[in-house]
Amino acid sequence: MRITVAGIGYVGLVTAVCLADLDHEVTCVDLNKSKIDMLQTGRSPIYEPDLEHLLEKNISYGRLFFTTNPKTAYKEADLIFITVGTPANKDGTVDLRYITVVAETIAQQITNDVIICTKSTVPVGTNEKIKQIIDNLKAGPFITTVISNPEFLREGSAVFDFFYGDRIVIGSDNPEASETMEKLYAPLHIPVIKTDIRSAEMIKYASNAFLATKISFINEIAAICEKLDANIDEVAVGIGSDKRIGNHFLRAGIGYGGSCFPKDTKALAQLAGNVQHSFELLDAVIKVNNRQQSLPIKKAKEVIPSLAGKKVSVLGLAFKPGTDDIRESASLKIMKELLQEKALITAYDPVAVPNMQKELGNNLSYTNDICEALWKSELAIISTEWEQIKQFPLSLYVKYMKDPVIIDGRNCYSMDEVKKHSIHYISIGRPTHIPETVHFNL
Ligand code: UDX
Numbered sequence: 542m543r544i545t546v547a548g549i550g551y552v553g554l555v556t557a558v559c560l561a562d563l564d565h566e567v568t569c570v571d572l573n574k575s576k577i578d579m580l581q582t583g584r585s586p587i588y589e590p591d592l593e594h595l596l597e598k599n600i601s602y603g604r605l606f607f608t609t610n611p612k613t614a615y616k617e618a619d620l621i622f623i624t625v626g627t628p629a630n631k632d633g634t635v636d637l638r639y640i641t642v643v644a645e646t647i648a649q650q651i652t653n654d655v656i657i658c659t660k661s662t663v664p665v666g667t668n669e670k671i672k673q674i675i676d677n678l679k680a681g682p683f684i685t686t687v688i689s690n691p692e693f694l695r696e697g698s699a700v701f702d703f704f705y706g707d708r709i710v711i712g713s714d715n716p717e718a719s720e721t722m723e724k725l726y727a728p729l730h731i732p733v734i735k736t737d738i739r740s741a742e743m744i745k746y747a748s749n750a751f752l753a754t755k756i757s758f759i760n761e762i763a764a765i766c767e768k769l770d771a772n773i774d775e776v777a778v779g780i781g782s783d784k785r786i787g788n789h790f791l792r793a794g795i796g797y798g799g800s801c802f803p804k805d806t807k808a809l810a811q812l813a814g815n816v817q818h819s820f821e822l823l824d825a826v827i828k829v830n831n832r833q834q835s836l837p838i839k840k841a842k843e844v845i846p847s848l849a850g851k852k853v854s855v856l857g858l859a860f861k862p863g864t865d866d867i868r869e870s871a872s873l874k875i876m877k878e879l880l881q882e883k884a885l886i887t888a889y890d891p892v893a894v895p896n897m898q899k900e901l902g903n904n905l906s907y908t909n910d911i912c913e914a915l916w917k918s919e920l921a922i923i924s925t926e927w928e929q930i931k932q933f934p935l936s937l938y939v940k941y942m943k944d945p946v947i948i949d950g951r952n953c954y955s956m957d958e959v960k961k962h963s964i965h966y967i968s969i970g971r972p973t974h975i976p977e978t979v980h981f982n983l
Pocket of ligand 1: 692693696697789790792793797799861
């Protein structure tokens with residue numbers, strides 16, 4: 542099958558590379574020339590485990606191609622994946638400009654019957670609009686079928702998720718096209734769920750909203766645990782062992798970030814509003830998450846009322862481990878607030894420093910060495926649970942910091958370990974540890 546993937550961001554690139562690895566001929570098209578030039582040399586513009594290796598392999602096997610030319614990309618394609626970005630507008634609605642442009646371009650360039658499969662996260666009803674655009678503008682009497690095939694790829698494990706996902710959703714009103722999609726994915730042996738197009742579009746939003754709800758729920762329980770001297774980690778194990786609840790997405794912390802949850806929860810709330818349904822539960826989920834991202838500074842100021850001129854280490858910049866993506870990352874909010882407070886920040890991350898530098902410039906210091914980040918610092922805020930941070934001995938905080946105060950936003954250390962050290966340790970939903978000997982330089 543000749544496949545074209547339109548829009549080479551996270552989803553597009555991972556999908557294209559993995560489909561090529563299943564022995565399909567895949568052409569990737571994107572308007573960004575420097576990105577395409579880089580990909581042609583086998584280098585990935587994003588950090589994603591296993592991706593670059595598969596990229597190089599499939600280019601060298603002659604089944605993965607990159608172009609900026611729509612004519613080359615869509616000519617004789619049997620199947621086109623739409624994977625362009627669907628960013629949020631200021632009011633939380635979805636900006637469908639790239640979807641419209643790609644649909645118009647496809648219509649002008651196709652040369653035969655084709656299945657168009659949307660992986661981009663789009664509001665319910667969008668695939669019908671895509672079909673209308675293509676049918677109105679198409680250059681010949683070709684049969685075009687539009688399918689919704691949402692993606693469930695997590696950054697940091699996107700390649701793994703492509704090959705070992707929990708399910709594949711195919712939303713279609715054309716049984717033949719559904720069968721073609723099923724055959725495409727058959728080598729993966731992943732259960733396929735077939736639905737109508739609108740339900741498939743809704744499954745994506747509902748999945749992300751539900752996962753976000755689990756996170757905000759556990760964060761609310763964590764807030765109460767703090768007041769009542771209970772330990773959220775133990776509570777999460779206790780409730781997660783009930784199969785009806787499940788033990789995933791119950792890690793309390795400083796909230797969810799990334800390119801999906803914040804955007805998709807707001808978009809679903811908007812979508813509900815459009816049909817005169819006020820999604821109060823989801824509004825609360827979003828509100829709780831905003832509060833969580835502000836917790837580190839609030840907790841810091843309870844110990845160190847003025848952060849002006851204080852040296853603060855921020856450990857972890859990516860919105861989660863395993864990625865260099867900083868979009869909607871808690872660290873971004875934390876550092877913006879710290880800059881307002883006139884704190885002197887040294888920020889650590891193993892891979893996300895260049896991206897943060899592009900965002901916040903040189904108003905702070907950056908390092909990829911934890912020891913350097915902690916040197917003479919008065920406050921350390923852990924915002925991403927990188928393995929490098931989880932494995933970093935607490936004794937070294939004592940060695941490098943001045944009267945160490947640690948705000949662990951991801952509960953990286955066990956309370957048993959914490960109690961062995963002379964540190965002021967504040968985490969999420971667990972008792973605070975204050976050493977008897979500590980003296981603060983307020
Ligand atoms: C998510 C979905 O999981 C994926 O299916 C979808 O297609 C894209 O959006 P991603 O954004 O890559 O994937 O990250 P995910 O692993 O889901 O984590 C999102 C955020 O939630 C992170 O900031 C993470 O730190 C936070 N999180 C996750 C928690 O705070 N607690 C948890 O228990 C789990």
